Amino acid sequence: MILSARRVGPDGRVFGLDFLEETLALAARNVEDAEVDNLVLLKGTIESIPLPADTVDVIISNCVINLSLNKPAVFAETARVLTPGGRLGISDVVAEDRLSPEERAERGGHSQCIASALSVSEYKELLDAVGLKDAEVVFTQEAADGLHAAIVRAHKPVDSTAAASECAPGGSCC
Ligand SMILES: C[S@@+](CC[C@H](N)C(=O)[O-])C[C@H]1O[C@@H](n2cnc3c(N)ncnc32)[C@H](O)[C@@H]1O
Numbered sequence: 001m002i003l004s005a006r007r008v009g010p011d012g013r014v015f016g017l018d019f020l021e022e023t024l025a026l027a028a029r030n031v032e033d034a035e036v037d038n039l040v041l042l043k044g045t046i047e048s049i050p051l052p053a054d055t056v057d058v059i060i061s062n063c064v065i066n067l068s069l070n071k072p073a074v075f076a077e078t079a080r081v082l083t084p085g086g087r088l089g090i091s092d093v094v095a096e097d098r099l100s101p102e103e104r105a106e107r108g109g110h111s112q113c114i115a116s117a118l119s120v121s122e123y124k125e126l127l128d129a130v131g132l133k134d135a136e137v138v139f140t141q142e143a144a145d146g147l148h149a150a151i152v153r154a155h156k157p158v159d160s161t162a163a164a165s166e167c168a169p170g171g172s173c174c
Pocket residue numbers: 017018019020023044045046047061062063064067068113
């Protein structure tokens with residue numbers, strides 16, 4: 001977050017979102033120590049992001065989406081707040097397609113960021129369902145048998161309004 005705030009420079013702005021008071025308090029101390037003034041901390045959930053539509057150029061996240069029990073809502077919100085042409089680049093725990101939800105749950109508790117991990121195919125399907133394109137999942141490190149730390153990337157098409165209207169009832173892509 002702080003690195004991003006420095007990277008976007010004085011004309012840019014970074015939002016840090018978390019639903020936990022303790023995490024926000026720690027983040028606030030770090031922001032103060034780092035002396036960055038273009039970073040805004042928001043209390044809220046990734047299932048209901050407290051920002052208007054089409055306002056975020058890049059979404060980054062580390063080991064949060066896998067914790068959500070409502071991933072369709074997370075991706076719907078991701079697509080909503082991204083600007084047309086905006087990008088998602090996150091790290092998460094992702095399962096190989098061969099693992100069933102039960103096998104994922106066996107491999108780790110919820111607190112270890114593993115139990116509710118999506119598979120690669122599920123990730124891509126959910127991103128595609130909300131109109132995010134060119135989704136890729138790249139494994140970086142194995143966390144447990146068949147479960148990996150991964151980088152996930154996708155983007156919102158520049159002409160996302162046109163893409164969405166094509167999918168309206170009676171449209172050609174439904
Ligand atoms: C494993 S920690 C990762 C924290 C940080 N991203 C990092 O890399 O150190 C997960 C964080 O996500 C937050 N979190 C979990 N579920 C969330 C949700 N649905 N909405 C917002 N924040 C959430 C927790 O409060 C916690 O601060």
